Amino acid sequence: MTDVEKNEPDELLDGETSAEDDVTPTVSYDVSSYGSDPEVEVLVSRLRRGDIIIPPFQRDYVWRQPEASKFIESLLLGLPVPGVFFATDPSTNKQLVIDGQQRLKTLRFFFDGYFNPRPDDKTQKVFSLVKVQKQFDGKTYKTLEEIDRIRLQTSIIHATVVKQNAPLGDDTSLYHIFERLNSGGRRLTDQEMRLALYHGPLIDKLKVLNDYPSWRKIFGKINARLKDQELILRFFAMLKNRHRYERPMGEFLNKYAAANRNLGSTELDELGSIFTRTIDVFDSALTARPFRLTTSLNVAVYDSCMVGLATRLIAEGKPEPDGSNVRSAYAALMGNQDYLEKVSRSTADDAFVRKRMELAVDHFREC
Structure with a gap:
């Protein structure tokens, strides 16, 4: 593991929705x-x-x-x-x-x-x-x-x-059982519970990518409650499944982690590659630490910008983007009032998530 000092464990990141504020899923088990x-x-x-x-x-x-x-x-x-x-x-x-x-x-x-x-x-x-x-x-x-x-x-x-007997193919009830039975004492974070319930190659990949130097420079210190690993999972889930997103955010990530826990090495290598490529471009192109509206990393800016640039990077027939073009696209996005609204409040709302993703993809498409 990297020797970067660990972050304060219980801080909410900018734009983050706490589990207590998230809506309860309507699925029954x-x-x-x-x-x-x-x-x-x-x-x-x-x-x-x-x-x-x-x-x-x-x-x-x-x-x-x-x-x-x-x-x-x-x-x-x-x-x-x-x-x-x-x-x-x-x-x-x-x-x-x-x-x-x-x-x-x-x-x-x-x-x-x-x-x-x-x-x-x-x-x-x-x-x-x-x-x-x-x-x-x-x-x-x-x-x-x-x-x-x-x-x-x-x-x-x-x-x-x-x-869990039903619904088939969705074992997220174990997450909620775990959450309720562990409500005493120090409350477990969502990602800590996923670490136990969805352990496998995907979770192992998150741990490896979490030590990637460009990611550590952008996120900061290692987070003792695994929020940095959760953000990598969030990028994967949004990149692959954003068009099917439904709140609550935590349940969306649970379903992705459960469905993809045993991904093969080829798929995991592809996900890891697009994550590191995207982070490297942001790290080299921007002088200030990206994904921040204030001093803290904003998770809504992070997920949308990462998906926007990654979509551009994996587009067929396009060369690697020039750093100055990435800076211009990022600055234009940060100056878009519609976008700023979608990353400043109700960040887990279905319509807000879809709109900020759409705006980010549009801004980075031509960089």
Whole structure:
């Protein structure tokens, strides 16, 4: 990752619509849920295989060894413990952890023998039980009495599993389930949830492109809440699907991410190429940092200008645009009052999105 310093995490960008201000989509879902009672040994095996996925943005493991030991002790004593909550990914049939990652990680750590191991640690801390009943004190998974080890392996942890049945081809209900169940504490951003729910080659490509030097110069510091990666996704979605845009913006991006999560390498390389070409032209042609009406990057100026210039770059039979022509087209667009209205308010509105895209494409067409 680039060594650019991380940006303030919770700032809204200029022209950005917060999730709380966005309209709720009108689609309805058929979602089923069921309970299961897997044994602990089964859960650990599935974690090891990657059948159960703990989203990478979830908070770090925060339990201390005494807390983790108490959880293991509860299972050894046959005491009830809180259940876990999974959502089934329909494209892979794997299960995403929505609630219960501290407990699940604790189980894996204990079975593997090391407490909260980290890849960069030269030495790992052995996970032996502390501050528990005398018969368990100092025990590791391997040194437990056989009867206790079997009791732990066969202990039951209740799991609630949800899965979307309809509409087919649109699994965005998982996004809304995730959003609602994670509403406590620090609210997850839209892109953080997409990172978990739509993980795959497309999301991986966003991470790579986010380090591109010209993009870092234009956007600024790395954003800890992934807003810079979301803007790259927004460019892809608008470039390909702007004629089918319907608000809310977040749902539009969800659908694009879900539908294209497993794009092939050829398509991803083409998207990456047009993104870097477009950013490079803006970086070299404009002396001031582009996409700004004030000091902050304006997302509506960004998405429309990027789509406008990219459309020009991929047009057949045209040479690379001259920098002075790009500057002139950009200046003319920034002086267009109709355009300025469409990037200054109601930026997720259907008509405003279509109009600013149309104006930007028109202005950059002949540059």
